[in-house]
C-alpha cells in the first residue's frame with residue numbers, strides 16, 4: 001500500500017486533502033507547495049510511477065546557479081495532491097495553509113529511468129514550470145536515509 005503512511009497521518013475528512021484513489025497516467029508532473037505549517041517550508045513533489053515522491057525543503061527550492069538546499073524526503077502523496085490548496089485545520093497533521101507555489105512538467109535527464117534514478121538517490125531533471133525553468137539534481141546524502149540535496153545546475 002504505497003499511500004498507507006500518508007493516510008495514517010491524516011484525518012482526510014477534516015483536512016480536505018485528497019484520499020488518492022485515482023491513478024491518472026499523466027505526463028511527468030512536479031509541484032512545489034508553500035506550506036505554512038509550524039515552520040514555513042516548501043514541499044517539492046515529483047510524479048514517479050503512480051505517486052508523488054515528496055521532499056520538504058525548509059529554505060525553498062534553489063533559484064541561483066549551483067545553489068544547494070537540504071531536502072528531507074517525506075511520505076508519498078497521491079497524484080491529486082498536485083492540485084491541493086487549502087487550509088489544513090489546527091490539530092491535524094501539517095496544520096496550516098498550503099499554496100501551490102509552482103507547478104509544471106519535468107523531463108528526466110538521469111542516466112536511468114526516473115524510478116531507478118530515485119532508488120539510486122541520483123535524479124537529474126529539467127523542470128518546466130511557471131516560475132521554475134531549468135535543470136536540477138536531487139542527490140541522496142550518505143548522512144541519513146531521508147536527507148537529500150536539491151541542486152540547481
Ligand code: MN
Nearest residue numbers: 035043056094
Ligand atoms: Mn509540508
